[in-house]
Amino acid sequence: MTTRTRRRADAERSIARIVSAARELLGRDPAATIDKIAAAAGVGRMTLYGHFPKRADLVEAALADTLADGERTLSAVDLTGDPRDALDRLLASSWGLMAESSSLLAAAQEVLSPGRVRELHGAPAARLEELIRRGQSEGVFRTDLPIGWLVAAVHYLLKGAAEEERTGRLDVDGLPRLVTASVRSLLTPPA
Amino acid sequence: MTTRTRRRADAERSIARIVSAARELLGRDPAATIDKIAAAAGVGRMTLYGHFPKRADLVEAALADTLADGERTLSAVDLTGDPRDALDRLLASSWGLMAESSSLLAAAQEVLSPGRVRELHGAPAARLEELIRRGQSEGVFRTDLPIGWLVAAVHYLLKGAAEEERTGRLDVDGLPRLVTASVRSLLTPPA
């Protein structure tokens, strides 16, 4: 029941290219126009409208596609063993995703209902929170700050680093290393 | 030579009210319209255009005014003594400013040249960097990460916390305390 009426192969290809272009452009500029996205996808504007009647439909599709990719990537990360090492691995894998999804998320928040965004975006945060919880119970992560704040703080550090890279403000070689080192400090119990 | 032709008192008052309203609205929504700003300031739209011909002029004036206020506040902070305590004081004072300027900064970045934004925004970052440097030389702050990254990381943590408060996502009592604790961890030399 996935396709009501069967879809032709060329339509599938068009949709894939449109979504890909939308991810790319919306990832850089939340206000990217339908025009530009269609042009970047190499299809006419009307073709795009044929598949995504409203702008919100396209934004949602792009976000869902990105997050599905993210889920696939993150679910492959080995979260067993020392929570600190597991966190490093998780952050390393999150790195590439964050660079794209931060701006895309902003686009989504302008167009989609808050509930819908939360629903789509909840999984990654939950995974991180779960890991932090385990680290806390094993005594290697701090417990003196609320878990919600810790998750948010990690998120903002990651997002900030992604922004630094995107704008090229920081001429730094190993930005991922800085993030992992910083997050580790952030989560380590204070002396 | 500040005023080419002398300005009347009522004009000064109008300008002050407009800038104040612009700071308020742009601080909440980077896309606030001229209309709404004029309405919030209690002046006609045409009066506003009389003083700020282009939208960019108004945004720049609002940003400059906010940062001037910030400079005044931050320059009053006692940065002597233990760098860690000085940092706490600096963050506490930065807290209120950041909540406003984060969204306003976003508005500015859409309208003003990157160089202009940087120029207006450089002072607070420099003050923080100076303090971190002193802490490093006294051995209480870490030196294993580049100073530029540390400054940026503090900035993003602060900004993130401000955003959490604005959206009310985190039902947390003492957000400032969380920020200072987190930043302290971030800057403490790792064991």
Place this chain on the structure above:
DNA sequence: GCTAACTCGTATATTCCCGTACGAGCTAAA
């Protein structure tokens, strides 16, 4: 009280974008 400065409404031009309508031409799939 005179004058320049200021306020501010209405109207209008412009620009940009979304979304719809119509229709001609192409192509995959049976």
Place this chain on the structure above:
DNA sequence: TTTAGCTCGTACGGGAATATACGAGTTAGC
């Protein structure tokens, strides 16, 4: 080869926002 699905151009309408033009009324400051 037929046909349903797909592509895509052009054109149009609507909305929102910026910015300009004109002009009448009001007020501060000398």
